[in-house]
Amino acid sequence: MIGVQSGQPILDSLGYTAAGLLPMAAWLVRVCVTGDLPAARQVAAAATSPARVHLACVLTALLCSTVLGALATLLVARISGAHGADRRVAVPVGEATVGGLLAAVACALLGTAVGALCNWPLLRRPGYALLATALAALVALVQAPSPAHAAVHDLVSGSHSGAVPMPVPACAAAALLCAVATAVACALSSRRA
Amino acid sequence: MRALRPPPGVPGTPLALEGVGRRYGSRGPWVLRDVELAVPAGTLLRIVGTNGTGKSTQLRIVAGIDQPTAGRVRGRPRTAYVPERFPAELPFTAVGYLTHLGRVHGLRGRRAAHAAARWLERFGAAGHAHTPLAELSKGTSQKVAVAQALLAEPELLVLDEAWTGLDQRARGELDRAVAERVADGGAVVFVDHDPRRLTGAADAVYRVQGTGLAPWDPRGPLTTDAPARPGAAGRRIRIEAVGPPGAAPPDGLPGAPEVAGAADGGTALTVPAAHSDALLRALLTARPPWHIRTVTEPPAPDGPVGPADCVGHPPSGGGHP
Numbered sequence: 001m002i003g004v005q006s007g008q009p010i011l012d013s014l015g016y017t018a019a020g021l022l023p024m025a026a027w028l029v030r031v032c033v034t035g036d037l038p039a040a041r042q043v044a045a046a047a048t049s050p051a052r053v054h055l056a057c058v059l060t061a062l063l064c065s066t067v068l069g070a071l072a073t074l075l076v077a078r079i080s081g082a083h084g085a086d087r088r089v090a091v092p093v094g095e096a097t098v099g100g101l102l103a104a105v106a107c108a109l110l111g112t113a114v115g116a117l118c119n120w121p122l123l124r125r126p127g128y129a130l131l132a133t134a135l136a137a138l139v140a141l142v143q144a145p146s147p148a149h150a151a152v153h154d155l156v157s158g159s160h161s162g163a164v165p166m167p168v169p170a171c172a173a174a175a176l177l178c179a180v181a182t183a184v185a186c187a188l189s190s191r192r193a
Numbered sequence: 194m195r196a197l198r199p200p201p202g203v204p205g206t207p208l209a210l211e212g213v214g215r216r217y218g219s220r221g222p223w224v225l226r227d228v229e230l231a232v233p234a235g236t237l238l239r240i241v242g243t244n245g246t247g248k249s250t251q252l253r254i255v256a257g258i259d260q261p262t263a264g265r266v267r268g269r270p271r272t273a274y275v276p277e278r279f280p281a282e283l284p285f286t287a288v289g290y291l292t293h294l295g296r297v298h299g300l301r302g303r304r305a306a307h308a309a310a311r312w313l314e315r316f317g318a319a320g321h322a323h324t325p326l327a328e329l330s331k332g333t334s335q336k337v338a339v340a341q342a343l344l345a346e347p348e349l350l351v352l353d354e355a356w357t358g359l360d361q362r363a364r365g366e367l368d369r370a371v372a373e374r375v376a377d378g379g380a381v382v383f384v385d386h387d388p389r390r391l392t393g394a395a396d397a398v399y400r401v402q403g404t405g406l407a408p409w410d411p412r413g414p415l416t417t418d419a420p421a422r423p424g425a426a427g428r429r430i431r432i433e434a435v436g437p438p439g440a441a442p443p444d445g446l447p448g449a450p451e452v453a454g455a456a457d458g459g460t461a462l463t464v465p466a467a468h469s470d471a472l473l474r475a476l477l478t479a480r481p482p483w484h485i486r487t488v489t490e491p492p493a494p495d496g497p498v499g500p501a502d503c504v505g506h507p508p509s510g511g512g513h514p
Contacts, residue, residue: 039276040283043341046256046274046351047297190260 010080010091011164014100015155017076018069021104022111022148023137025065029115030133032061050190054121058182062112069104073097089162099158102167103151109174110140110148113181121192122185147173207270207348207380208232208255214263214404215250224250226404228264232349235445237375237394238382241409242401248384249277249353251401255382256351270348270380273298275355279338281326287313287337288322291344298345305344312340315370316363331358339363343370350374352383356390368394368467376447376471392427393465394448430469432462433486434476443479447471459486466490 004013033054036044045053077097084091116122118132140146147170154165213228224247232238232255242248253259254266256274283290288309295305313319316336321329326337335358342350350371356364368391371381383391400409433455436442442452442460448468455461464472469488476483 037280037282039279039338040281042253042256042258042276043274043279043294043338044297045258046272047294047345049269050258050260190258191262 004076004080006079007081009085009087009159010077010082010093010096011099011155011159012085013076013080014073014096014103015152015159017072018100018103018107018155019141019148019152021065021069021072022107022114022141023134024068025061025108025111026115026118026133026137028061028065029058029112030119030129032057032064033115033119045190051186054186054189055182058112058116058185061115062108062178065108065111066105069108070101073100073104076100084162085159091159091162091164095164099155099164099166102171103155106151106167106170106174107148109171109178110146111137113174113178114140116178116181116185119185121188124192147171147177206231206233207268209267210254210261210264211267212264213254213261213266215247215254215259215261223404225254225261225401225406226263228406230255230399230406232380232382234348234380235375235378236380236396237371237391238380239391239395239398240382240384240401240406241388241398246401247404248401251406252351252353252382252384255349271299271345272349272351273342273345273347274351275338275342275353277353277357279334281329281334281337283326285326286323287318287326287329287333290326290337291341294341295344298347300345308344309340312344313337316340316366317360332360332363335359336363339367339370343374346374346377346379348379350379350381352381352385354385355383356385356387369470372447372467372471376468376475389427391465391467393429394427394467396449428466429463429491430466430472431487431489431491432464432469432472432476433459433489434462434483435459435486436479436483437481440481442483443475446475455486463491 004016036057041053074097077093077100081087082091082093082096083089114133114136118136119129123129123132140148141152143149151167151170154167154170158165209232210228210230213230214223214226216223228251240248240251250259252274254261256272257266257269258274281290285293288306291309291313292305295308300308310319310322313322313336316339318333318336318340321333326334329337335355339355339359342352352371356367359367371383371391372394374381398409399406432450435458438458442450442462446462448464448471450462450464450472453461453463462472473485473488476485
């Protein structure tokens with residue numbers, strides 16, 4: 001049974017919530033980065049620098065997805081059942097919520113990294129950008145070395161054992177990847193008209 | 194607002210392009226190549242060239258929006274840019290957008306809101322201060338675009354056809370605002386399709402030729418006895434003033450006026466029309482202040498603006514609106 005429903009095992013539900021956040025974070029980057037009209041963007045870039053304007057766009061998207069992810073996590077933790085996947089092991093709600101929040105942050109950060117790398121200025125054509133975003137988001141969720149995969153996987157397997165994971169290393173790794181991806185995108189923002 | 198242009202000899206050069214080249218894509222043709230351009234403080238530079246020759250690219254590099262593919266840009270003064278078109282469909286009112294941009298430009302607290310209101314009023318758009326940008330007419334939208342660039346008194350002002358779409362009164366206001374920026378020691382670089390724009394006021398004119406940029410004398414070889422200052426034709430204003438006994442006019446006056454003696458110990462200063470307000474302000478606020486006796490517009494020594502000013506600008510306007 002996959003999905004987030006009232007009374008479902010809390011760690012499973014938090015895992016799916018975090019996983020769903022990743023493509024949404026990538027999409028929000030696209031919205032923020034391509035939403036401004038070129039004229040308005042150029043005016044702001046002259047006053048500051050193209051890199052700072054681009055950084056502001058990416059950070060806005062990251063802030064939005066983090067806040068949304070936190071709200072979603074709190075809601076899911078509230079409506080889910082405080083038990084493991086087999087409905088026999090008890091799972092502490094407080095600890096599970098913290099674990100879920102960390103996983104959500106990791107997914108928001110990695111989704112932002114995907115969005116930063118798969119949109120302007122690196123990929124300019126909408127078709128390629130959308131295709132790359134979808135593929136990269138999928139790979140980031142299912143492929144082993146990805147911190148988002150690790151965080152979600154830990155939550156779901158924790159649901160079977162009853163042990164609540166704290167995906168702090170995954171969060172740190174995702175933050176690093178997000179910083180590198182954003183830096184690359186910002187550095188290129190003055191080279192692509 | 195009162196600082197005079199830095200005296201000659203100590204001109205700061207806040208921005209210089211050194212061997213700058215730009216092309217789009219790794220195999221695209223060079224739009225610009227080996228461009229050398231110094232933008233000293235307190236100067237008005239004009240760039241001319243026919244459409245599609247890379248003037249806008251040139252301006253974007255000067256404004257710091259675009260990075261050159263080759264060469265380097267030295268220095269980055271506080272910059273403001275007015276784009277060719279400003280279809281501002283942003284979720285702001287006019288005054289809200291300007292206040293926001295004022296903060297981006299570094300104005301603190303209420304100064305941004307005050308500057309926004311002041312510049313909207315100056316361009317005759319105060320009535321639209323609380324209109325959403327998306328509902329503004331093209332002309333008012335352009336006034337907002339111009340106001341955002343002027344409100345923070347930038348050290349470098351880059352204008353890409355900023356006059357297009359403005360009404361007659363606002364165009365005159367922009368001319369004066371440009372002269373003020375220059376008089377305050379700022380640098381202004383502009384492109385405009387109207388060859389008579391700020392005639393005679395520009396300190397230097399550069400022409401995009403092929404992929405290069407060359408200093409250009411708008412009077413060309415037609416008149417061999419042309420003054421050294423490019424574009425010396427155009428409307429000029431003669432100001433007769435009286436200073437303290439025996440005093441010479443202050444250094445670094447706006448518009449580099451031609452100084453001559455006048456009757457009764459007065460001094461006659463002649464400047465391009467765009468600089469006349471800034472010159473008057475400089476004289477009146479000098480210490481000790483100068484007394485203004487008359488302000489007149491003498492007939493242009495070379496007759497009306499000659500066709501030489503139109504070189505490089507096809508009269509058709511090349512499809513400009």
